[in-house]
Amino acid sequence: MDTAVGKVVSISLLVIFAVMPVLAPLVGEPYYVDVFARIMLWAMAALGLNLILGFGGMVSFGHAAYVGVGAYTVGILSHHGVSSGFLQWPLAIGLSGIFAAIFGAISLRTRGIYFIMITLAFSQMLYFLAVSLEQYGSNDGLLVPERSDFSIGTLHAGIDDDHAIYYVILCILVLCLYAKSRLIAGRFGMILKGIKSNETRLQALGVSTYRYRLAAFTLSGMICGLSGVLFANFEGFVSPDLMHWTRSGEVLIMVILGGAGMLFGPLFGATVFLLLSEVLARFTDYWNIIFGPILILVVLYAKGGIGGLFRGRNRG
Amino acid sequence: MxxxxxxxxxxxxxxxxxxxxxxxxxxxxxxxxxxxxxxxxxxxxxxxxxxxxxxxxxxxxxxxxxxxxxxxxxxxxxxxxxxxxxxxEARARHGIVRTFQITSIFPSFSALDNAVLAIQAREGRNFGCWSPVRDDKGIQVSAREYLVQVGLGDHEDTHAAHLSHGQRRLLELAMVLATQPRLLILDEPMAGLSIAESKSMVELLGALxxxxxxxxxxxxxxxxxxxxxxxxxxxxxxxxxxxxxxxxxxxxxxxxxxxxxxx
The missing domain is CATH 3.40.50.300 (P-loop containing nucleotide triphosphate hydrolases)
Known part of the structure; x- marks a missing residue:
């Protein structure tokens, strides 16, 4: 779907991610390994959101909530000494899916600005739920004592090593990208794109669109949940900040910045968003004053976001 | 009584x-x-x-x-x-399918994909996530046939948004036909067509x-x-x-x- 240039840029970006743990210490900036890991984590959440926003046309303003559900599930289980990844991961992703299905079932009955507001309201509900969990640190957050353990019997398998978790994140991100490329070219993806393009037409052809929108919403919540699982493992710490509404907004901006409806859009968006804020923050404490106008300029003048720059002119 | x-x-x-x-x-x-x-x-x-x-x-x-x-x-x-x-939606699945007075198509799709989506709508089972629709020979061939039937055979790769008004009306008709309707409802099929276009539309409808x-x-x-x-x-x-x-x-x-x- 993307042009040759877009493909080259996307692959090169993934290669840069792959060599970063080796490259960063060499240039004396080992800290950048963490930055790039976070970029990938947010890219994954943005990828989840892009599924419904970019391909299905649903603007959810509450997707950080599902990142939070995934992260808190891992955090709370680990806090109670349950560190088996075989238990933590499916449970975390499943719970994110259940929350997304319930919230989606209600939100998807509304349209436009109401949909944005109701998804925001649901995510705020979960945010304040997390704040109210005194047992799990309220505002201060919760330490995740150990990373998910994938040992079977005597065969030890964990992701304790910092390089190991980095590459686990990278592999899962690449897998997600691949799975999504299959999905959007498949029957379900066609229906989703059709909903975005002209829902009335699709209904008039006999498609009950609600169930497809709900399935996509749930799936996108689960991808965000997966990103949350990795967050908890990577940071060793979860806090309500992860599901603050500004986080949802940032994920939204990443998708739009990178190019909604493009496979690699979220990766572009997350990379530029986080790197730019990282770099600008080095110059001045008031980096948001520069950052904001840049975002506005991109949205105004680079139609289709960064990914749109690599796209052929003949595409609508 | x-x-x-x-x-x-x-x-x-x-x-x-x-x-x-x-x-x-x-x-x-x-x-x-x-x-x-x-x-x-x-x-x-x-x-x-x-x-x-x-x-x-x-x-x-x-x-x-x-x-x-x-x-x-x-x-x-x-x-x-x-x-x-x-x-x-259920009525459409039972074969009551319509065109609109203001042409309603999928503008961001190619003409062929418009027809493909219509066939998908008729067939159901649309949760498939793994096999690309492009590789589904059956659906592609049949979609092409509907485009040929309305005379859009040469435009299958054209973006629907770039089709002329008359071609869009034909495309919408192809989509409706692709659902294999039992009752085809047309809301002003001739509206906005040139004399030549409406002549071929009349022939097309007569053949249906x-x-x-x-x-x-x-x-x-x-x-x-x-x-x-x-x-x-x-x-x-x-x-x-x-x-x-x-x-x-x-x-x-x-x-x-x-x-x-x-x-």
Whole structure:
């Protein structure tokens, strides 16, 4: 779907991610390994959101909530000494899916600005739920004592090593990208794109669109949940900040910045968003004053976001 | 009492091979009565035209039949059963598929993918996430056939947004045909077409007659009288006449309400 240039840029970006743990210490900036890991984590959440926003046309303003559900599930289980990844991961992703299905079932009955507001309201509900969990640190957050353990019997398998978790994140991100490329070219993806393009037409052809929108919403919540699982493992710490509404907004901006409806859009968006804020923050404490106008300029003048720059002119 | 009436009705349906029958359809918008007690029978395999001046309630009638809007009272029979409680999507799946007065296609898709999506809509089972639709030979070949049928065979890769107005109307028709409808409803198929385009559209619709049942709203009287087997005339929400074109042409009430302005 993307042009040759877009493909080259996307692959090169993934290669840069792959060599970063080796490259960063060499240039004396080992800290950048963490930055790039976070970029990938947010890219994954943005990828989840892009599924419904970019391909299905649903603007959810509450997707950080599902990142939070995934992260808190891992955090709370680990806090109670349950560190088996075989238990933590499916449970975390499943719970994110259940929350997304319930919230989606209600939100998807509304349209436009109401949909944005109701998804925001649901995510705020979960945010304040997390704040109210005194047992799990309220505002201060919760330490995740150990990373998910994938040992079977005597065969030890964990992701304790910092390089190991980095590459686990990278592999899962690449897998997600691949799975999504299959999905959007498949029957379900066609229906989703059709909903975005002209829902009335699709209904008039006999498609009950609600169930497809709900399935996509749930799936996108689960991808965000997966990103949350990795967050908890990577940071060793979860806090309500992860599901603050500004986080949802940032994920939204990443998708739009990178190019909604493009496979690699979220990766572009997350990379530029986080790197730019990282770099600008080095110059001045008031980096948001520069950052904001840049975002506005991109949205105004680079139609289709960064990914749109690599796209052929003949595409609508 | 009601049961007897139903029995008689069903017999009538079978004898006359009615595909669609509406009885006493009434629809109000606020204080305005868009339709009052409209009745109409559409025979299997016929082309049935609905004509009438602007604001006569033609599009409302279609919206009620397709389930886009709900009637205040009255019943809609289709294939021998009532469909009053079915959603518009369910009616479409049962074969009542329409085109719109303002062409409705998927502008961000290629022409071929428009037809593909229509076939997907007919086939159902659309949760497939793994096999690309492009690799599905069956669906691609069949989608292409529908494009060829309406004369868009050379435009399969063209973005639907880049098609001309006439081509879009043809594309919408191809999509509707791809759902293999039993009752094809056309809302002003000739609107905005050039003389050449509407000539080929008339030929196309005439050719469909053998296998499909068509219900169409049309303003162009030449088209109506050359294509239609039956005509229903609406005027201010009332069906004032119904019958074969020759009878409608000579109907005095119709001439007064509608054609009178011309003669």
């Amino acid at each position: 009601q049961r007897v009436a139903l029995g008689v009705y069903l017999e009538a349906v079978t004898v006359a091979k009615l595909l669609l029958s509406v009885q006493g359809l009434t629809k109000k918008f606020g204080g305005v009565k868009a339709l009052s007690a409209v009745g109409m029978d559409v025979k299997q395999g016929s082309i049935h035209a609905v004509i009438g001046p602007n604001g006569a309630g033609k599009t409302t009638l279609i919206n009620l039949i397709t389930g886009r809007q709900r009637a205040d009272s009255g019943r809609i029979w289709y294939c021998g059963g009532t469909i009053d409680n079915l959603s518009s 007659k053998c296998e499909n049942t068509l219900l169409m709203i049309e303003h162009d009287m030449d088209v109506v009288f050359s294509l239609a087997d039956y005509v229903t005339v609406l005027d201010r929400g009332v069906a004032i006449a119904c019958g074969v074109p020759e009878k409608i042409r000579s109907d005095i009430a119709v001439q007064k309400a509608y054609l009178g302005e011309v003669d």
